[in-house]
Amino acid sequence: MPYLYNTPEDQQAMLEAIGAESIDELFDPIPTELQLDRPLDLPPAMSEMELDRHLNTLAAKNRHAGQVVCFLGGGCYDHFVPAVVDAVASRSEFYTSYTPYQAEASQGNLQVMFEYQSMIARLTSMDVSNASLYDGASAAAEAVLMAITATRRHGKIVVAGSVHPEYRSTIATYLENLDTELVTIDAPAGVIDPDQLAAAIDDTTAAVVLQQPNFFGCIEDAHRVAQIAKEAGTLLITAFDPISLGILTRPGDYGTNIAVAEGHTLGTPMSYGGPFLGIMACDQSLVRRMPGRIAGRTVDRRGNPCYVLTMQTREQHIRREKATSNVCTNQGLFALRATIYLSQLGPQGLRETANLCLQKSRYAAQQLCANERFSLAFDAPTFKEFVVRDAENQVDRLLKSAEAEGFLAGIPLGQWYPELSDCFLVAVTEKRTKQEIDALVQSLANSSSQVPAQV
Amino acid sequence: MATKKKNMRNTLDTQSIFELSKPGRRAARLPACDVPESSIDKLLPSEMLADGPPALPELSEPAIVRHFINLSTLNMSVDTHFYPLGSCTMKYNPKRNERAAAMPGLADLHPYQSEDTLQGMLQILFELQETLQEISGLAACSLQPAAGAHGELTALLVAAAYFGDLGERRTKVLVPDNAHGTNPASAAMAGFDSITVKTTADGFVDLDDLDAKLDDQVAVFMITNPSTLGLFEPNMRAVADKVHAGGGLIYLDGANMNAILGISRPGDFGADMQHYNPHKTFSGPHGGGGPGAGPICVTEKLAPYLPVPVVVRERSEVGGERPGNTNAVSESSASFRYRLDFDQPKTIGRVRAFFGNVGVLLRAYAYIRTHGPDGLRRISENAVLNANYLLSRVTHILPVPQGNRCMHEFVASASTLKRDKDIAAMDIAKRLLDFGYHAPTVYFPLTVPEAIMIEPTETESKETLDAFTEVLFRITEEDADLLHDAPHTTAISRPDEVRAARQPVLTYRAE
Known part of the structure; x- marks a missing residue:
């Protein structure tokens, strides 16, 4: 429904002031052959309640960061919003x-x-x-x-x-x-x-x-x-x-x-x-x-x-x-x-947030790489993200299986770096808890025991 | 003189936030670290560590809230005031769209999630692509650009890639003299020379000048139709035919789509490409200057050059969800799968990271779904009715050089007042603020002296338009000196812009 105020009487009074017979006449400057001679081919209007229901149905087909634990980064991060x-x-x-x-x-x-x-x-x-x-x-x-x-x-x-x-x-x-x-x-x-x-x-x-x-x-x-x-x-x-x-x-x-x-x-x-x-x-x-x-x-x-x-x-x-x-x-x-x-965090809050990202991501990297299947791809020091190499080169299967268990575990890197097709990028923000990190590590370990090693 | 409102504002709280800061105050409390902690300098090389955290202000949460809420009261906004800012389509922003865009299942999604976990989002985006194509009468759509100007740049890069593929090196983009400044700026960014085409006294494209400037070096003619004067170009077909005859493309600046939804389609009047400003036409809140979005639609032949990814729909390979069910209803979304298509060898690439300004696009989707085809048409009908009604009244106060009819907006001129009474467009704009109206756009387009560009939109009542007209009349009868010092009731009046530009103070410094 359009958000209109004017009643039919208002519209009539306005047309009279303009000196036009009808609203259609106002569109006379558009040459007839350039006017659309049919209604737009779009679904009919929904009420607010129907829209709510429709979008809820569609939203339910997504899995959002409140339902799954997000370890995805790559320029977009699940940080806390006060x-x-x-x-x-x-x-x-x-x-x-x-x-x-x-x-x-x-x-x-x-x-x-x-x-x-x-x-x-x-x-x-x-x-x-x-x-x-x-x-x-x-x-x-x-x-x-x-x-x-x-x-x-x-x-x-x-x-x-x-x-x-x-x-x-x-x-x-x-x-x-x-x-x-x-x-x-x-x-x-x-x-x-x-x-x-x-x-x-x-x-x-x-x-x-x-x-x-x-x-x-x-x-x-x-x-x-x-x-x-x-x-x-x-x-x-x-x-x-x-x-x-x-x-x-x-x-x-x-x-x-x-x-x-x-x-x-x-x-x-x-x-x-x-x-x-x-x-x-x-x-x-x-x-x-x-x-x-x-x-x-x-x-x-x-x-x-x-x-x-x-x-x-x-x-x-x-x-x-x-x-x-x-x-x-x-x-x-x-x-x-x-x-x-930035006002809410202030200097100390920003420092503490950064430190939590650093500490938790290092902990996650350490725990993950305790499994011999996984190793850090690079030696350089990291802040809140790190690249994990999968010795079995089964990144897609691994991430899929983690997803089924409720983890967005990482971003496969092969799409941009073919030489890193056995690697994925893991981000750990201040929002991730030790429990979530441990559960991720467990999930990836389970996955590794289920997938037979490639010869 | 307007009655002065009693000032209940706490001036302490509109001080700079840096002046409200005191060492040791803080708002956020973070959780304790729940993993074994090492000292930072053991984890990171010392030369990459800052001496200390940045010098951000230190405040308590109540102080932060009071500061910003008090600042907000110094703004006019669509929710609080009539805001007839021409070219910006400041219409009501439906609250239901806000709720829709904030649903966790739509807002808390990461752009690199797998497509399996995004089917609802991808369906919405796919349907929006299709919807924008239908409204524009064009064959393909990219939702990627982040703003109208970004859409312009993207489309011009698409055009350049298209001509490059044909083996043609076209160097010129034609832009009418009343176009938005973004048009020539986008042309320059895309590597083209921008050439101005004159408009006639009536405000239409000067066909003789167009003929004179058309040659085989012209890649694109950028046209705003309805124009920035609020007029539909009567020679649109002829303009398009001339440009097409020379092998060039027509770009439609879609800033003024609010006038023609379901009434006339750019693809049908000759456009090869267009952008939308969904925050205008489909009513996204403008957020004090953004975000917007700038999706573009193009013809079939330009589709291969669009940015990647676009959303595509495929018959789901997953059978057996409802085996044996053959009625039409089960054909609905359950049997489709949506995915991001990156496999476009001729694409121009990307113009930003990730998919697009999805939050803005969701609001547009919600807006279009709640209006349907009839509702969209009624938006344009009422936007044009309101503008014509206001024009019929304003024209008795300020001349409207381009005539007595318009589409969704019109441009009045204060040039007579300026000559006779030394009252400029800016004086009128400033004085309107005293009466609780946001000023129209002034001094644009450049082709109208002392321009006052008024766009009421469809979401204003006759009463509002009547009251606005009365105030406008009253202002033009006022003493020029009073107007030169206007506004009188706002927190500040007539900032020294020359000083701001010549002695720039762009960051806070303690005084």
Whole structure:
């Protein structure tokens, strides 16, 4: 049912004011031959109750993270969302407002954007943050475009093979028509070899793209990579995990020039992968090349401090084809959720959350690998994810059998890395309990005893 | 002068959150570590450890709630105010859609779960693909893009791949001068040169100028129809034929689909590609600037280039669920299986991680299912009725250069007022805030001087439109000085934007 107010009498009065005979007449400007001469071929309308029932039926065909224990990661994680985030973010004045074009009617949103930018800058030790982009992968691609214009180097982008495969794929798509080559440095040891990276960089290289911790959960030698990038006059783009910064060195502290991240982990549920929060922060010198909305502090005509959208001359509605990007919104609601989340955790809460991820994932790795069938694929230290190698090379069967027992046990890696087709990626967040981890280990062990070893 | 509301706001709580912080305060309590714990510096190399946690503010939970809730009261929103922001389709956001999208079986899903554990979700997404195709009259759909502008970029990359496959290197994208700024920006990002096509005084595509600019280098003509002036392009067919004759493609900017649901289909009027803004047309809450989504639909010949994955439906191989049951009802969903199809050799790849902005898409699905084909048509009928009614009243106050009829929105001009009384579009916009109305879009499109772009949407009543008109009239009769200083009742008024841009303060610093 449409959400309409106007009664037939209202409609009649309105038509009279317009001077039209009927509503159909209002569509006369559309040439008849371009009008649809039949109803849309769609199912008839449902009532609210029927919709509820229909969606409940469909939802019941899924198995969600409340029913199965989720050890899946790969850029999307089952982190805890405090109740205060939902309570505040569902407030209508946040939820049903739009881009703050009218500062006087949007000070709430603008101040939140400013506080979000301030928290992201502190989280990352970067100079400035924008008010967010679509997601981590598109933020990485935007960072690459930004690096190309900032350095005026159009030759190539060097990306670590340990960067999320879907981020690399997104970057490749964005570069497709721009004559810039995307060079990938493989990471057979789970991390890249900085010397190999150095050899791939030349004076046409606009940026190096690193992920820390990387897609395999491993910690890269980011200091060394940053040093190499700096010496080569190329920019370092780092895709970071916001939760990890409760304990890990912040991207700005090892020389990152543009830091990007998937920020859903800061208070937004998994939602089948979106909508999410693209975080981007950068050096002060790059701010006028940054895409997306930015809020700034200023004063109003009475001298009161206030907030506005600023540096809009970067943006598409002013600069059109000369804009830094075509992005014209931020992910306002999720920037808000991240701001609430970071306020709720505070420095100690973020540190404790990061530590729980680290401790529990190490425990899980240790327990899993106590079974001789399983081993860690890489020696490099990890944060909250790790790659397990199955000596029997039965990853799909193994994960299927765990799924039947109520565990989303891991992500098979063969789809992106054929050489790792005997491996899967396991993520352990602060939400996982010892009991759940032990049960997973037991389930995988049972599976291994059921599956006859391959000769 | 509007009556001033008594200010009951606690100004302490709109201080910066950093000023409310005090060392040692905290809100979250985390569980004790239940696994054997090692010291962090034994687990990780010391050079990769931060000296301490980041300098986030330290607050109690009540303080956090009060801070943000008080901030929220400084916003106007659709739930609290009439919000006729042209081009943004600020309609009511049905609450039932929120409940639907929050169901754990739809919200707590990981994108890398197996397809076996996602059959309900994949069915919804498949049906939404089919639904968007039917509404647009186009053959294929990708739900992946994250916003309308992202959909534009994706479609232009699809076009580039298509021409590349034909062995053609086309370098130009044509964009009318009244188009959204995202159009030329998307063209530039996709590696094209953006060429502006003029519109006539009536606001339509200038066919002579189009002819002059059409050549074999033109890949795509991007058109917004109904246009940003709220007009249906009368020469749409001719424009499409001209572009197609030269081998080019028509891209429809679908920002204004709210005017033509079930009435006219882009595929039928010549579009080869289009994006939707489901947060506008299908009523997702705008969230203070996002999330949106930007699914695209394309013709058959462009389908192979769409991003991967798309959802496909197959006859289930699993027999025996209901053996022997042959009646039509059992043919329903039980006999289908849904899967993600990555196997598209000509795909442009990905434009983001994971499937898409599923939460927004779920709301669109719920919205479409509760409206059905008749309801969708009634949305557009009433959106157009409301806009025409408002136009019929506003035109007596402010001239509407493009005439006395429109589709879902119209653009008035304050240029006469500006000349005669020194009252600009911005003054009117600001003064409307004093009366509890969000301002219309101003100074867009660029082709109308002192533009005031008004889109009432179908979810507003005649009473609201009447009251708005009366206020608008009253404002135009007011003293110019009063308007130059407007708004008078909001927490702040007329921020110094020049200072903000020239001396940027983008992060909090203690003063």
